Amino acid sequence: xxRTKNPTADAIDLPALNGEALTADQNAMAxxxxxxxxxxxxxxxxxxxxxxxxxxxxxxxxxxASKLAYVKENKLYRALKGKKNxxxxxxxSGSWEEFCNQLGRSVEHTDxxxxxxxxxxxxxxxxxxxxxxxxxxxxxxxxxxxxxxxALIEVAKTGDKEAFVDLAEEILARNAKLSQQLDDxxxxxxxxxxxxxxxxxxxxxxxxELNKTRKRIQFATxxxxxxxxRVEVHSLATDFELTxxxxxxEGFNQMAEHGAEHGQDHRFYQADLIRQLELALATxxxxxxxxxxxxxxxxxxxxxxxx
Numbered sequence: 001x002x003r004t005k006n007p008t009a010d011a012i013d014l015p016a017l018n019g020e021a022l023t024a025d026q027n028a029m030a031x032x033x034x035x036x037x038x039x040x041x042x043x044x045x046x047x048x049x050x051x052x053x054x055x056x057x058x059x060x061x062x063x064x065a066s067k068l069a070y071v072k073e074n075k076l077y078r079a080l081k082g083k084k085n086x087x088x089x090x091x092x093s094g095s096w097e098e099f100c101n102q103l104g105r106s107v108e109h110t111d112x113x114x115x116x117x118x119x120x121x122x123x124x125x126x127x128x129x130x131x132x133x134x135x136x137x138x139x140x141x142x143x144x145x146x147x148x149x150x151a152l153i154e155v156a157k158t159g160d161k162e163a164f165v166d167l168a169e170e171i172l173a174r175n176a177k178l179s180q181q182l183d184d185x186x187x188x189x190x191x192x193x194x195x196x197x198x199x200x201x202x203x204x205x206x207x208x209e210l211n212k213t214r215k216r217i218q219f220a221t222x223x224x225x226x227x228x229x230r231v232e233v234h235s236l237a238t239d240f241e242l243t244x245x246x247x248x249x250e251g252f253n254q255m256a257e258h259g260a261e262h263g264q265d266h267r268f269y270q271a272d273l274i275r276q277l278e279l280a281l282a283t284x285x286x287x288x289x290x291x292x293x294x295x296x297x298x299x300x301x302x303x304x305x306x307x
Contacts, residue, residue, distance in 0.1 A: 062126045065117040068110055072096060115142060119149065124156040131161040141168065144175060244277070 071077055080102070081094025092098050100110045112135060116125055119142045128138065141152055148171045155164045255266040284290075 062117065062122040062129075065113040065125070066122065069114045069117055071099065072114065112139075120153055120156065124153040127156045127159050128164075130159070131156075131164060133164075137168070140172060144171060148175065248273075 077096050077099035078094040080092045080099060083092050084090075085092050085098075087101070097107050100107050103110075116135075116138050120128065120138075141149060144152070152164070152168060152171065155167050158164075252270055255270065258264065259266045
């Protein structure tokens with residue numbers, strides 16, 4: 001009887017068997033040996049395909065990414081350790097980067113394919129590749145929320161490029177708007193934080209001044225207290241005077257130049273502002289029952305003892 005060739009035996013380098021059927025135990029042993037060699041065979045298969053002219057490039061994106069993902073997840077690339085580097089001198093250490101280099105691919109490119117496969121699944125990724133969707137667009141889609149990704153995946157599976165592109169543009173535009181709104185909210189929070197920080201600083205200053213006042217009242221003599229108070233009040237009055245004669249005067253000058261250039265009269269508006277200040281000062285004088293300043297006499301604060 002002629003010998004029949006057993007494909008399983010050939011695949012695992014077992015001697016050819018007679019034409020008689022394998023026993024159940026022999027079949028189980030052959031299956032176990034073949035299973036143990038699957039990982040090694042896959043690694044060798046990928047390496048062999050990479051050595052063929054353009055063979056690796058002819059694979060579909062999903063098939064390539066699926067095989068590479070399996071190799072990476074199970075760390076099969078470690079099997080390269082100790083082998084001679086066919087592309088140069090030295091011995092391979094069995095790293096993921098070396099494995100990618102042996103296939104003529106960069107780590108970034110390979111990891112990007114695996115990330116797309118995990119994000120979109122085989123069917124959607126294959127369809128998107130046929131539509132001509134590039135890596136840049138896929139990277140944008142991977143950053144979208146899960147519900148938006150799910151919607152894109154379902155449309156991608158239909159193979160309708162126009163519908164997919166329309167939906168993608170709509171989702172990206174909506175996501176960009178939400179991101180801008182979030183940025184605006186964060187900016188508002190930051191601005192509010194700065195305002196609150198400034199307010200806290202002012203409150204701390206006021207608290208320090210109050211503490212100084214308490215100590216002054218507790219330990220200073222009446223003459224010392226009134227001298228300190230006069231210094232503070234005089235400082236406030238000076239600040240007010242400088243504001244009126246400085247910033248307010250400059251504003252009036254600009255208004256006068258504007259009026260001369262455009263033929264407008266702003267004097268009544270300016271007079272109302274001055275009147276408002278006069279009323280404020282008159283109210284202050286009235287509240288404290290202050291007398292009119294005596295003519296031909298210098299102000300009290302200009303006296304020698306006050307100075």
